Amino acid sequence: MRPITLDPRTKLAMIFGVSFIVMVNAVTPLEWAIRIAITMIPILLMISEGKYAAAFRFSLLYGIALLLLKCFLSSESTGFLSAMLLGYCGIIAQFMPAMITAWYVIRTTKIGEFMSAMQKMHVPDGIAVSLAVVMRFFPTLKEEYSAISDAMRMRGIAFGGGKVSKMIEYRMIPLLFSCVSIGEELSAAAVTRGLGAPMKRTSPYELRLKAADWIIFGIFALFVGLFVAVKYLR
């Protein structure tokens, strides 16, 4: 399947739409229906990226979480097991869809496209550049973090020798040191290539909203509108 290319602006709208609907508490069956329908979107996104197995696994987990929430758990449930289950369902049903959408957006958006989209939305360069750096830093953070985790496992202190405070300290201190030094070198490399010049930035990407973008905008407008209507305007 050919991956669908979307405009960064559509992707941003998608993150906001999915997060809003999935995170807000759903009570009535109609609200649940909207929420489940919107969860299909991250699943479709995974499929469009060729992650069939992952999409299947997520759907399965999501199904189980829903079933558990519906049949066994209520706000009155107490006890260790139900607390654990509630935690699991919360993560799968409420956070995962938003996280998958964010993963998709970061994975498929080039920083150049993103900057150009920001410019079209008249976001000041300062903010756009900072956001771009954040996006650029995600993979770096991941690399650094996993290197540090490896080092901790090698030392046998992955769990801080039993102390939670140590566990966090050992992880965060090397991470902060390396991020600070990478950040410093990164900005030195960027300013020597003209970052921060007062002239207007240009971009070789020509962004135009295409049919796919309008369709997605339409779907989201419909769902979010409906959701707000049934939840708050009755």
Added chain:
Amino acid sequence: MIEIKNVNFSYKGSLDAGLHDVSLQIHDGETVLLCGASGCGKTTILRLINGLIPHYYKGELSGSVNVSGKRIEQTELYELASIVGTVFQNPRSQFFSVDTDGEITFGTENIGIPPAEILRRKSDVTKEFALEPLLDKSLFALSGGEKQKIACASVSALMPEIMLLDEPSSNLDWNAIGELAEVIRKWKAQGKTIVISEHRLWYLKDLVDRVIFLENGVILHEWSRQEFAAMSASELSALGLRPVTLEEQYIREFSGDLAALHSAEPAVMCDNDILIRDLYFTYHPPKYVLWKKKLCAEHSADYTLAVPELRLPHASVIGLIGRNGAGKSTFLRCLCGLEKDCPVQMVLDGETAFGKRILKKRYMVMQDVNHQLFTDSVEAEVLLSMPDESPEKAQKLIDELGLSGYEQTHPMALSGGQKQRVAICSALAADAEILLFDEPTSGLDHKHMTMVAALLKSLAKRGKTVIVSTHDPELISLCCDRILCLEKGRVRYLRKV
């Protein structure tokens, strides 16, 4: 034309050496090499030319720097962007984008070049550096050599007349260095002025017009290409420089077919040999629905790394060589037990270890040691590794590794070499039998490299088995007993040096 006149500089709030009364003229179209030990001021000179001093790195500056008729002090960095281009040492931290295309055009976008012109320049540099296969990829998926090529292209797209390169070969293998030399040759042919700061000198000897030698922030010597080429290995090493011709000779030997002739050495059979079995790993695991499939010999033809069986001699230093991407780092990670999917087994002193148990007996000193220093003092760092926290034993190790006096110092405040020794100290404290080093000498000058070599040898004397992955033929000649060569994730040969 670059003109540096009577410059004194000292960094603010940092012990990094500055410059003392440095004067230097570089003419248009000249290629100049700056060499000398770490901290001699090579990088500082480059920062003067690209304006990072005084605009980014603060400090006390006197004297004057003029580049292409502009006074650097009064010129903004963005104005210099299209005059001076810089390629930095560390490919990890010089990229602004995540994708290759964006990185190539990044500079041109910043200074507001029209989109059509950006695209034209992008296709020009793509053709020039043969980057076609690298376009539209994630930068995080590229090898060190490929990253450095993209960095060169990104600078080239700004079409500056002056190119600065700050130890560009530190993380590159011999082939990638050859490609880098090719890029420099192209720039030279275009008439660009090139200034390179570098420890590894062999690949530049036919490219440079002039060589400048610095020590403690002072220019001590200046040679022409002919004078420099005529210098003997002993003269160079007296100055703490790496040999120029020796390295080429090793490279021919290690990477050429000559090596294949030696490969017929029979497997060493000793009782205390270390036996490694079933070392398989792949970056493209077979697709699975619910359960991961185990890696096994049967499908090993498709794997990134496959070493069915390997015997390594005990208490020796084994040099692990191979091109970038041959699987050296992954081999070390698997051996260390860090790759969970790798089913490796290890027989040591008649005992078979696998999985988590492997981690206990091995220790890897990573390329970036900063990742493995966790505590607030050297002593605490060593104690942390000990199963039974014995301060006397820790003190003994600290003394043996020449770190006495630094017990209470914060590890992050130490120099690179000292940090490396702290990491080795923790490894010894943890009673590790096999010590793995991932390119411990990349970016080190001659003096520090010989120190590392001596250290590795002393570890082998203690009865530890040392495996060191490296691109550094000098290190191999100084300390390795065996060479293990990997090619495309398979063992090509294991032989005596």
